Amino acid sequence: MPVRLPFRPRRDAYPADLWTKCPGCAEMLFNKQLDKSLRVCPHCGHHFRIPARTRVAQLIDSGSFAERDGNLQPVDSLAFVDLKAYPDRLLAAQLSTGLRDAAIWGPGTMGGRPVALCVMDFFFIGGSMGPVVGEKITRAGEYALAERVPLIIVSASGGARMQEGTYSLMQLVKTMGIVERVKAARIPYISVMTDPTTGGVFASFAVAGDVNLAEPNALIRFAGDRVSAGTIGEELPVVPRAEFWLSHGFVDRVVPRAQLRDEIIAILSMLIPPSVGGQAESAAPPLARGRSILSAITGALGADNSGESRAVEAGQSRGENSNG
Amino acid sequence: MVDRLLNRHGAADGQADDPVATVWAHVQQARNLKRPHTLELLKYMADEFIELHGDRYFGDDPAIVAGLAKIGGVRTVVIGFQKGQDTEENIRRNFGLPHPEGYRKAMRMMELAERFAMPVLTFVDVQGAFPGAAAEERGIADGIARSVGMLTRLRTPVVVVITGEGGSGGALGLAVGDTVVALENSIYSVISPEGCAAILWRSGEQSHQAAYAMKVTANEQKDLGIIDIVIAEPGEGAHTDPAEMARRIKEVVLEQFEIHGRLTPDELVDARYAKFRPMGPFGLAEQPETPPERPGCAGWIRGILFRRPSLPQFPGTRRAAPANREEV
Numbered sequence A: 001m002p003v004r005l006p007f008r009p010r011r012d013a014y015p016a017d018l019w020t021k022c023p024g025c026a027e028m029l030f031n032k033q034l035d036k037s038l039r040v041c042p043h044c045g046h047h048f049r050i051p052a053r054t055r056v057a058q059l060i061d062s063g064s065f066a067e068r069d070g071n072l073q074p075v076d077s078l079a080f081v082d083l084k085a086y087p088d089r090l091l092a093a094q095l096s097t098g099l100r101d102a103a104i105w106g107p108g109t110m111g112g113r114p115v116a117l118c119v120m121d122f123f124f125i126g127g128s129m130g131p132v133v134g135e136k137i138t139r140a141g142e143y144a145l146a147e148r149v150p151l152i153i154v155s156a157s158g159g160a161r162m163q164e165g166t167y168s169l170m171q172l173v174k175t176m177g178i179v180e181r182v183k184a185a186r187i188p189y190i191s192v193m194t195d196p197t198t199g200g201v202f203a204s205f206a207v208a209g210d211v212n213l214a215e216p217n218a219l220i221r222f223a224g225d226r227v228s229a230g231t232i233g234e235e236l237p238v239v240p241r242a243e244f245w246l247s248h249g250f251v252d253r254v255v256p257r258a259q260l261r262d263e264i265i266a267i268l269s270m271l272i273p274p275s276v277g278g279q280a281e282s283a284a285p286p287l288a289r290g291r292s293i294l295s296a297i298t299g300a301l302g303a304d305n306s307g308e309s310r311a312v313e314a315g316q317s318r319g320e321n322s323n324g
Numbered sequence B: 001m002v003d004r005l006l007n008r009h010g011a012a013d014g015q016a017d018d019p020v021a022t023v024w025a026h027v028q029q030a031r032n033l034k035r036p037h038t039l040e041l042l043k044y045m046a047d048e049f050i051e052l053h054g055d056r057y058f059g060d061d062p063a064i065v066a067g068l069a070k071i072g073g074v075r076t077v078v079i080g081f082q083k084g085q086d087t088e089e090n091i092r093r094n095f096g097l098p099h100p101e102g103y104r105k106a107m108r109m110m111e112l113a114e115r116f117a118m119p120v121l122t123f124v125d126v127q128g129a130f131p132g133a134a135a136e137e138r139g140i141a142d143g144i145a146r147s148v149g150m151l152t153r154l155r156t157p158v159v160v161v162i163t164g165e166g167g168s169g170g171a172l173g174l175a176v177g178d179t180v181v182a183l184e185n186s187i188y189s190v191i192s193p194e195g196c197a198a199i200l201w202r203s204g205e206q207s208h209q210a211a212y213a214m215k216v217t218a219n220e221q222k223d224l225g226i227i228d229i230v231i232a233e234p235g236e237g238a239h240t241d242p243a244e245m246a247r248r249i250k251e252v253v254l255e256q257f258e259i260h261g262r263l264t265p266d267e268l269v270d271a272r273y274a275k276f277r278p279m280g281p282f283g284l285a286e287q288p289e290t291p292p293e294r295p296g297c298a299g300w301i302r303g304i305l306f307r308r309p310s311l312p313q314f315p316g317t318r319r320a321a322p323a324n325r326e327e328v
């Protein structure tokens, strides 16, 4: 407890830039401490929502992430106005998050293994998926397909972005199209659902992983409260969170944030055959014509490639990769 | 047709040319319960139709019907949403709102079509997937995602006809095709106007405005490149002459089957993928990367510097919003 001085107003006791109140247990948490614990409450285990760049830094080998397509920029193709004009909402979100839209993607390495990683950011208009987000997910998938590296998508989204209308809806088609192709090519796709993963994001790539992971207590649902307003349908007896989906068979594992990176690395090392042919093998299809099943079982996909040139230093926050 | 409704609507508030009212009249027309749905249209279109039931996992969803049909002599798998035309049938069909079983039945039928070299015809008329507990816990999200995914790689022609409401992911589960056709008075939207209004306007009463803002009408969707062909409706709308409506649909569908049937399965799947791949416009900012730092003063300045000229300035939002702290 900080000393409360008599001449200071009470609300300054916990300045918001230094302290955060845990919605799980109401403890006041010192922000620096919270960052060290990957923004998980040390008292009750509440997983705070985190920005995409923080997530990248927590998952990826330090300094290995090279953001791609950061210049993709949303456009107001419908000239959409609700209570605010869409460009107004975009600008506010861009200024507050430092992102151009609600996802970032890039190649990087995890445990030395090259991956294509796409992470959504709930702080950008609720992580909603419009054409830019859909494009980034699709490009991450296309990269995974071309380079034969695993695809990892971390979802945090309220669903499709209404302000871009059916263009947003079509992102479900784009993303499922590439996910189907990645899976058909026997490239692992790991979907990580974080709080929240709802609507059209849940009903497309997020639910469709070879392995679906979810963070504890993450809200995951297709029909939101306000979406179903005015239509018939009884409410679920419980709020559908990660554990609900584990017991209903749509999530493979509920993984606390501190173990997430290690679990992904462990799963990939199970799915991907060990390399026999050295680094060049990583580019070869495991079941390409003319290769025996045995060689596919024992060799190929995604060999370790330390010193990979494409894994260049990219701007990520320092000191947050405390997984080591 | 819409003009007539518009005049009626407009007369009420003395604004015959209110574009919002025009769009809302269109929405009401798309929702007219008298409109012919899958089974009614098949009565006119199909030489023969054998309905098949069940998803082989859980049950049979009465909100999605499917079966084998001969249309103009072409063996076809037909899958479509089925609303009721009266209260009793609507209750039996859950008001045309599907559960996951519906999409799993649909996928079973798609797979059947692929194996027996039959084209697929889907009819789309649904407000959205059923939002209740049963649908959610049995995996409506999974049903829709898999159905969309299967359609992106199905090795047989798929023609989609939106006959009424094309509502959200629920509609999309059956709406990925080589050709997407819509009847003139139908609508297509990312979310129902009511849902959009509830979220963005925080009031379901703004649904008219939401429908207008989302550009839901068939012709607007065609202009956006989402819909390929709009079929004019006879008389006062599809329900006034279902036989003629069915005839017009049949003509377009058979023509599209013929066009897509000329491709090899590989070409067909590639073409379908290429059709959807570019959907959704975006711009390219000059700066190659987004600013790496977390927001703060630097982010604020960078935001100003990087701002696209196409985005109008809204001085009221210039202040740097609080950093990425969680809601407390």
Ligand SMILES: [Zn+2]
Pocket (backbone or CB within 6 Å): A022, A023, A024, A025, A026, A027, A041, A042, A043, A044, A045, A046
């Ligand atoms: Zn706590």
